[in-house]
Amino acid sequence: MKDITDIIIIGAGACGLFTAINIAERHPDKRILILEKSKEALGKVRISGGGRCNLTNAEPNPREFVKNYPRGHRELLGVFSRFSNKDTIEWFESHKVPLKQEADGRIFPQSNSSQTVIDCFLSLAKKYGIEILYRQNIQSFSYEQDLWMVQAVDTFLGRHLVIATGSNPKIWQQLAILGHTIVPPVPSLFTFATKDSFIEELAGVSKQVSIKLLESQGTPLKVPLIDKQGLLGALLITHWGFSGPAVLKLSAFTARILAELEYKFALQINWLAEADEQLTTQDTLTILQEEKQKHPRKELQNHCPFGLAKKLWIKLVERAGVLPHQLWAALNKGQLHALAKELTASTFSIEDKAPFKEEFVTAGGVSLKEIDFKSFRSKRYSTLYIGGEALDIDAVTGGYNFQNAWSSGYLIAEGVISE
Numbered sequence: 226m227k228d229i230t231d232i233i234i235i236g237a238g239a240c241g242l243f244t245a246i247n248i249a250e251r252h253p254d255k256r257i258l259i260l261e262k263s264k265e266a267l268g269k270v271r272i273s274g275g276g277r278c279n280l281t282n283a284e285p286n287p288r289e290f291v292k293n294y295p296r297g298h299r300e301l302l303g304v305f306s307r308f309s310n311k312d313t314i315e316w317f318e319s320h321k322v323p324l325k326q327e328a329d330g331r332i333f334p335q336s337n338s339s340q341t342v343i344d345c346f347l348s349l350a351k352k353y354g355i356e357i358l359y360r361q362n363i364q365s366f367s368y369e370q371d372l373w374m375v376q377a378v379d380t381f382l383g384r385h386l387v388i389a390t391g392s393n394p395k396i397w398q399q400l401a402i403l404g405h406t407i408v409p410p411v412p413s414l415f416t417f418a419t420k421d422s423f424i425e426e427l428a429g430v431s432k433q434v435s436i437k438l439l440e441s442q443g444t445p446l447k448v449p450l451i452d453k454q455g456l457l458g459a460l461l462i463t464h465w466g467f468s469g470p471a472v473l474k475l476s477a478f479t480a481r482i483l484a485e486l487e488y489k490f491a492l493q494i495n496w497l498a499e500a501d502e503q504l505t506t507q508d509t510l511t512i513l514q515e516e517k518q519k520h521p522r523k524e525l526q527n528h529c530p531f532g533l534a535k536k537l538w539i540k541l542v543e544r545a546g547v548l549p550h551q552l553w554a555a556l557n558k559g560q561l562h563a564l565a566k567e568l569t570a571s572t573f574s575i576e577d578k579a580p581f582k583e584e585f586v587t588a589g590g591v592s593l594k595e596i597d598f599k600s601f602r603s604k605r606y607s608t609l610y611i612g613g614e615a616l617d618i619d620a621v622t623g624g625y626n627f628q629n630a631w632s633s634g635y636l637i638a639e640g641v642i643s644e
């Protein structure tokens with residue numbers, strides 16, 4: 226049994242280290258202990274963003290920023306008014322981690338290496354005497370006589386307990402024993418696998434599209450935060466199906482629905498959707514009829530009026546039941562309708578989810594109803610704090626997941642300090 230520690234943090238990940246450093250900066254006298262199950266800290270930070278660590282996003286509007294969180298968007302609006310992406314940028318810059326912004330808004334260390342973030346955190350932990358104990362896989366924790374007793378290889382006693390263990394089932398189980406509700410975990414951020422022969426020879430083709438999920442009867446599924454016209458974004462055709470930012474985003478927003486459907490569903494794609502305009506089937510039919518008048522002697526395969534990649538256009542023509550070498554003049558009414566439908570609402574059977582190599586997260590975790598978001602304090606125990614991915618909060622790619630870890634860590638630190 227050890228002495229009593231002021232703050233015990235379980236998990237030396239993004240949230241755990243950020244919490245510890247922000248407490249120590251204002252209260253170097255507090256004794257902080259981090260217990261980590263693996264042999265090194267910040268394992269996920271190391272591999273994040275392809276080894277570059279996409280640590281936040283530059284989106285300036287908080288209301289737009291929170292739209293990237295399928296779970297947690299309501300709660301995080303208030304949280305970001307106290308510690309935002311702008312604060313994150315200032316924090317890292319003022320702690321000697323110069324940052325850079327990419328054209329799409331993602332923020333990385335200027336060094337292009339997650340090691341810079343790790344070095345920054347570990348040198349600050351050393352400077353402030355934050356103790357990190359490795360290979361301490363926490364088995365259980367309990368609250369008795371105003372103290373937290375944490376059990377791993379050794380037993381530790383602390384006045385405050387911070388849970389920063391990411392998506393760890395054992396810790397969720399312990400929190401459930403303490404009376405917290407755990408929203409069952411399901412995967413988020415994945416790609417869609419299909420056996421449709423359409424994708425053959427199209428691997429590598431990328432296109433701005435709009436996509437929707439369909440119910441078995443063919444009606445679009447209503448998904449909160451997703452426009453009823455569909456989700457607009459880049460789609461990438463792969464050897465196994467569909468990937469790209471639009472698919473990853475849809476997988477995150479529909480993570481729970483798709484888990485219930487056991488990843489068997491229909492995906493509708495409008496291939497004629499641009500940021501400024503989405504063509505409807507009727508608009509497209511009108512254009513096709515005009516093209517028939519203007520280019521009657523051309524073969525379908527040699528004339529695409531929509532600027533699509535030739536092999537994609539030919540596959541869509543074939544899918545509409547039209548031969549690619551057919552002349553425009555020979556297109557009958559039924560074929561024109563079928564082609565307009567295929568271009569704006571082609572439907573694919575998705576048989577399964579498939580991995581996404583870069584980033585994956587888990588939807589689910591501690592129920593947000595049981596957390597006071599001023600300081601990420603448990604509503605059940607006044608000295609228990611839960612942050613980062615341990616909560617039922619997750620985001621799409623772009624630096625938003627780490628922003629949740631930084632903001633929760635910062636506010637936990639403020640909460641602990643103010644006591």
Ligand SMILES: Cc1cc2nc3c(=O)[nH]c(=O)nc-3n(C[C@H](O)[C@H](O)[C@H](O)COP(=O)(O)OP(=O)(O)OC[C@H]3O[C@@H](n4cnc5c(N)ncnc54)[C@H](O)[C@@H]3O)c2cc1C
Pocket residue numbers: 235236237238239240241260261262263266267268269270272273274275278279280281361362363364389390391392393395396582583584585586612613614615623624625626627628630
């Ligand atoms: C490959 C990959 C790339 C990613 N890239 C990005 C990116 O570029 N940008 C972005 O915003 N997000 C990214 N993410 C998501 C991001 O890494 C997570 O959202 C973030 O790390 C969550 O922080 P956390 O501190 O809550 O949890 P974690 O970083 O997972 O840290 C939890 C820590 O707790 C420890 N732990 C768990 N259980 C126990 C236990 N029982 N006892 C003791 N210790 C325990 C773990 O070992 C770990 O060190 C990526 C994720 C992956 C998998």
